[in-house]
Amino acid sequence: MEITVVEGDLTQQHVDAVVNAANRHLRGGGGVDGAIHRAGGPAVLEDCVRRFPHGLATGDAGWTTAGDLPARWVVHVVGPDHRAGETDRALLLSCYTRAVEVADEVGARTLAFPLVSAGVYGWPREDAAAAAVEALRSVAATTGVTEARLVAYDAAAAALLRDALGDAP
Numbered sequence: 242m243e244i245t246v247v248e249g250d251l252t253q254q255h256v257d258a259v260v261n262a263a264n265r266h267l268r269g270g271g272g273v274d275g276a277i278h279r280a281g282g283p284a285v286l287e288d289c290v291r292r293f294p295h296g297l298a299t300g301d302a303g304w305t306t307a308g309d310l311p312a313r314w315v316v317h318v319v320g321p322d323h324r325a326g327e328t329d330r331a332l333l334l335s336c337y338t339r340a341v342e343v344a345d346e347v348g349a350r351t352l353a354f355p356l357v358s359a360g361v362y363g364w365p366r367e368d369a370a371a372a373a374v375e376a377l378r379s380v381a382a383t384t385g386v387t388e389a390r391l392v393a394y395d396a397a398a399a400a401l402l403r404d405a406l407g408d409a410p
């Protein structure tokens with residue numbers, strides 16, 4: 242599995258599955274979650290309600306349709322809410338490893354990730370980038386996923402991710 246970094250809008254990625262930084266309720270929210278539901282249309286929320294009537298636990302992942310998005314699936318992950326005191330890094334690592342497991346379940350080969358927990362949930366961005374790379378590297382040899390694309394919403398996040406990957410200029 243190759244880990245790549247691009248700057249752009251997660252919702253517009255042409256990959257098999259986009260990963261959503263959701264909340265435990267899985268009924269939509271702000272940030273990238275809101276963007277996915279807006280761009281994906283009502284089918285995404287309908288599938289969330291049907292498949293996850295009780296939502297998901299922090300650190301867990303689950304798939305739904307991607308509705309109108311270019312991707313086929315959304316893999317929803319629930320990042321820890323650092324701002325609310327959820328500072329267990331294992332939960333953040335788990336979001337990435339569980340997302341890859343769910344991708345393997347459905348047969349998704351290419352995945353695009355946001356920087357989970359690094360927005361509204363307030364995880365320090367540099368460590369969020371390091372955790373993303375660390376977690377993805379830990380499963381790189383054992384997954385059928387061929388590309389894990391880390392999508393940075395701005396240049397600063399892209400620089401952090403490239404630093405974490407170790408190929409900064």
Ligand code: ADP
Nearest residue numbers: 250251262272273276355358359360361362394
């Ligand atoms: P969380 O609640 O897990 O912190 P957020 O959606 O608030 O999730 O933020 C996660 C990261 O996603 C942040 O770095 C934010 O800048 C970024 N982000 C927000 N919208 C998009 C988007 N459309 N594409 C890619 N990244 C996005």
